[in-house]
Amino acid sequence: MPGNPLSMIMRNPKASPEAIARTKELFGLGQPWYIQFLIYIQNLFKGDLGLSFLYKKPVVEVILQRIMPTLIMVGIAEIIAIFVGMLLGVISAWKRGTKIDVFALGFSLVTYSMPTFWLGIILISIFSIGLRIFPTSGMFTPGQTFSSTFAMIKDGAMHLVLPVTALSLVLIGEFTLTMRNTLLDVFTEDYMTTVKAKGFGDNYIIRKHALPNAMLPMITIIAINLGLIIGGTIQIETIFSWPGIGRLMYEALKNRDYPLLQGIFLLITVSVILANFIADITYSYLDPRVKN
Amino acid sequence: MSSIKREMRKKNLTEFFVNFRKNKMGIIGAGILIFFILASFLGSMIFPYDPMNFGEVGSSLQPPSIEHILGTDDLGRDVFKNLLAGGRISLIVGVLATIISMFLGTIIGITAGYMGKKTDIILMRFTDFFLVIPWLPLVLVLAAILGSSIWNIIFVIGITSWAGTARVVRAQTLSIKERPFIERIRAIGADDKAIMIRHILPNVFPLVFANTILVSAVAIISETTLSFLGLGDVTRPSWGMMLNSAFESGAASSGAYWYFLPPGICVVLVVLSFTFLGYAFDEILNPKLRRR
Numbered sequence: 001m002p003g004n005p006l007s008m009i010m011r012n013p014k015a016s017p018e019a020i021a022r023t024k025e026l027f028g029l030g031q032p033w034y035i036q037f038l039i040y041i042q043n044l045f046k047g048d049l050g051l052s053f054l055y056k057k058p059v060v061e062v063i064l065q066r067i068m069p070t071l072i073m074v075g076i077a078e079i080i081a082i083f084v085g086m087l088l089g090v091i092s093a094w095k096r097g098t099k100i101d102v103f104a105l106g107f108s109l110v111t112y113s114m115p116t117f118w119l120g121i122i123l124i125s126i127f128s129i130g131l132r133i134f135p136t137s138g139m140f141t142p143g144q145t146f147s148s149t150f151a152m153i154k155d156g157a158m159h160l161v162l163p164v165t166a167l168s169l170v171l172i173g174e175f176t177l178t179m180r181n182t183l184l185d186v187f188t189e190d191y192m193t194t195v196k197a198k199g200f201g202d203n204y205i206i207r208k209h210a211l212p213n214a215m216l217p218m219i220t221i222i223a224i225n226l227g228l229i230i231g232g233t234i235q236i237e238t239i240f241s242w243p244g245i246g247r248l249m250y251e252a253l254k255n256r257d258y259p260l261l262q263g264i265f266l267l268i269t270v271s272v273i274l275a276n277f278i279a280d281i282t283y284s285y286l287d288p289r290v291k292n
Numbered sequence: 293m294s295s296i297k298r299e300m301r302k303k304n305l306t307e308f309f310v311n312f313r314k315n316k317m318g319i320i321g322a323g324i325l326i327f328f329i330l331a332s333f334l335g336s337m338i339f340p341y342d343p344m345n346f347g348e349v350g351s352s353l354q355p356p357s358i359e360h361i362l363g364t365d366d367l368g369r370d371v372f373k374n375l376l377a378g379g380r381i382s383l384i385v386g387v388l389a390t391i392i393s394m395f396l397g398t399i400i401g402i403t404a405g406y407m408g409k410k411t412d413i414i415l416m417r418f419t420d421f422f423l424v425i426p427w428l429p430l431v432l433v434l435a436a437i438l439g440s441s442i443w444n445i446i447f448v449i450g451i452t453s454w455a456g457t458a459r460v461v462r463a464q465t466l467s468i469k470e471r472p473f474i475e476r477i478r479a480i481g482a483d484d485k486a487i488m489i490r491h492i493l494p495n496v497f498p499l500v501f502a503n504t505i506l507v508s509a510v511a512i513i514s515e516t517t518l519s520f521l522g523l524g525d526v527t528r529p530s531w532g533m534m535l536n537s538a539f540e541s542g543a544a545s546s547g548a549y550w551y552f553l554p555p556g557i558c559v560v561l562v563v564l565s566f567t568f569l570g571y572a573f574d575e576i577l578n579p580k581l582r583r584r
Contacts, residue, residue: 113509113563115516118535118556125544125552234428235517239539249429250521253436261433268426276424 040262049266050259054252059263063245070233070244077164081171082222088172089179090206096184104176111173120166120239127162134161137241163240167233171225178221182214189213215286223279226271311576318572324565328558332379341370341377341529356550363550374529375554381530382512382559385446389511392450394457394504401461402488402496406469416462422455431514435523442525449514457503464496502573509566516559531555 031039040050049059092104111119127134140155186192187210195209233246241247245264252260312318356363363371404415431452438444468474469492477487518524519532520539538544538552 109564109567110560113513113560113567115513115520115535115556115559117517117520117539118552118559121535121539121544121552122556125547125549129545129547234432234521238521250432253432254522265429268429272424272426 049263052252052257052260054255054257054260059259062248062260063263063267066243066245066248069242070237070246073160073163073167073236073242073244074233076160077167077171078222078226080164081168081175084168085172085175086179086218088176090183090211092176093180093183093187094202094206105180108173108176108180111169112177114170115235116166116170117235117239119169120162120236123162123166124239135159138243163236163242166239167236174225175218175221178217179214182217183210186210186213212286216283219279219282219286223275223282226275226278308576312572315572315575317568318576321565321568321572324561325569328379328562328565329383332376332383336373336376336380339373339376341373355548363548371534371551371554374534375531375558378529378531378534378555379558379562381442381528382515382532383562385442385449385515385530386508386512386562388446389449389453389514390504390508392447393454393507393511394500395454396451397454397457397503398461398493398496398500400454401458402465402492404458405462405465406484406488406492412462415458419455419458422452423459427452428517431518432521432523435518440523440525442528445515445518445523445525448518449511453507453510453514457500457507460499460503461496464499465492468492468495498577502570502577505566505570505573509563509570512559512563512566531559 043050047060049063051057052059052062055062088104088108092101095101135158138159140152140159192205192209195205233242233244234250235246236242237244237246238250245267249261249264251257252264400415400419404412404419431448434448434452435445438448474487474491477491482490515524515530516532516535519530520536522536524530524533524536526533532555534555535552538548538555543551
C-alpha cells in the first residue's frame, strides 16, 4: 500500500533520526512485514489490535468509542425499515395492479435507485436549511451543557431524525421489493388456492399462511443488510458528520491509518459472519425442514 | 446447418422484440435511457463544456436564467453544460465497468460450471469471497490504493461486481451441460474449450444480457458514490464529481438547488431505466414470471 506510515505519523519532514527510530520502534514498523504480520496475529489473540497512527491510541479503544453511535442510528433505522418495508410489501403484493401497488413499487424503485448520500443532501437542504427543524450534523449540539438527562436525550433525538430517515428510506425500498416478490411467488402456490376455497378472510390468510412462507428470503435480506450496514453507513455518516464507525473508516482511509483500517475490517467481517450465523439459526426456527 | 441456426436465432430475436414491445416497463426504461444517451452524447457536442470557463466575477452560484438554463456552479461554470458532459462520462464508466464485470463473471461462471470438481470448488469459494465482503469498504480501499483516475475507477467497479453474474451463469451452465446435445458434440470429438465457447456461451447469453443491465445500474451508482467520497477523477466532471463539488462548496446549505438536484435526478433516472429494462428482460426471458 502506498503512503509511508512514518511520514504520516511524524508530520515533520525535518525530524531527527533518533525521533524517527523511536517512532519506528513504538509502532513496530522496524521489522520486515512478515514479522509484523506474525506479531499482529499474536496480539490479536490478546485482544490487542495495535496502535492507531492517527489517534496515537490503541485501535480497540478508538473503535469502541465509535460503535455506540452507529449501533443506535442503524438499529433504529433497521427496525423502522423492516416494519414499514414488510408492511408496504404485503399491501402491494395483496393489492397487486392497483394504484397502491403502483405507488409502493414506484416509491421503492426510486429510493432503491437513489445514491444514499444524495438523499441525505436533499433531506438536509429541506429540513435543516429550508425549514430549520432539524440540525444538519453531529450527534449533539456542540459546546452545550445539558440541564438534565431529558434535555440531552431530546437534543440527541433531534440529531437522529435525518440520518435515520435517510438510511431507513433506502432500506425500505429494498425490503418492500423483496417482500412483494416473495409474496407473489407464494400466492401462486396451490395451498393458497386451498385456503381461499376454505373461505377464510384476507387478514387470516396473509398472517397465517402467506407470511410465514415468505419469511425465509426476508430474513436472508435482513441478515445480509445487517452485516453490510457498517459499510453502508459510510455515506450517511459522512453527510451528517455522525461520529460512528463508517466515518471512522473513511478518516482512517484518508489518513493511511493502517492499524485502524485493519481493526475496522476485522469488525465488519465479524459482523457479517455473525449476521449470517443468526440468520441460519432463525431459518431452522422458522422452517422446520431446514433442521434436517 | 449454420443457416438453420441463423434462422432460429432470427426467429428468437423477432419473438423477443414482439414481447418487448408489449412490456410497458421495458418501453419506459428504453425511452429514458435512449433520451439520456442522445442528450449526453449529441448534447455535449452541441453545447460543449469547458471546465476552465469560469465566467466573470460575481457569476458564481447564479440561479437559473435564460443565459444559463440550470444556473452556474461555485466557480461560475454552466451547470447545464456540465450535466451533459458529465452524463457522457458517467455512462461510459458504467458501460466499460459492466463489460469488465460481465467478462469476468461469464468466464468464471462457465469454467466453474463446466469443469466441475476442484476447479468449481476453488472458483466458487473465490466468488463467495467477493459476494460476502462488504462492497463499499473494499471499493474504497482499492480506489485509494490505485489512485483516482477514471480508468482505475472503471477497473475497481468492474472487478468488484462480477460475483453475482458468475453464480447465475454457473447454475445455468450446470443445467446446459447435462443436455444431450453437449454429449453428442463431445462424441464427435470437440474439446472442452470449443464446447464452452461455441455451445455453452450462446446458451447462457440471454441470462448474461439480463444481468448486464442490472450491473450497469450498480456501476453508475458506484461511480457516483466513489466520486462523491472524493475518490473520483478531478479532471473528468462526471455526475458524481458534480455532486462532490456541490457538497464541498456548500451548495446545499446556500440553497443552490439547481446545482445539487439535477445530477442526482439524472443518476436516479438512468439507474431506474436500467432497472426497468432489467425487469422487462427478466419477464420476457423467464416465461415462468409471465403468468403472475
